[in-house]
Amino acid sequence: MSEVDVRAPSRLLPNAKVRDRYGVSEKTLRRWEKDPNLNFPKAVWINRRKYQYETELDAFDAARAAKRDTEAA
Secondary structure, rough: OOOOOOOOOOOOOEEEHHHHHOOOHHHHHHHHHHHOOOOOOEEEOOOOEEEEEHHHHHHHHHHHHHHHHHHHO
C-alpha cells in the first residue's frame, strides 16, 4: 500500500462533505477532533467555515484500515 503525502496540494472538502463521507453528525466530527487517540485531522477555518484536506482524510482512512487489519490478524 502506498503512503499518502499530506503535504501535496489537496482539495479542501467543506464540513458538510466530510460529514457525508463518514455518515456522521457535526457533533461526532467535533468529538473526533478532540479525541487525541483517534488522530482525526484538524479542520481548517476559512471565512468562518470548516474544511478538511482530502489527503489528510485519506491518510486517516488508511491508518484506520491498517489498524483494523493488524487487530484482525
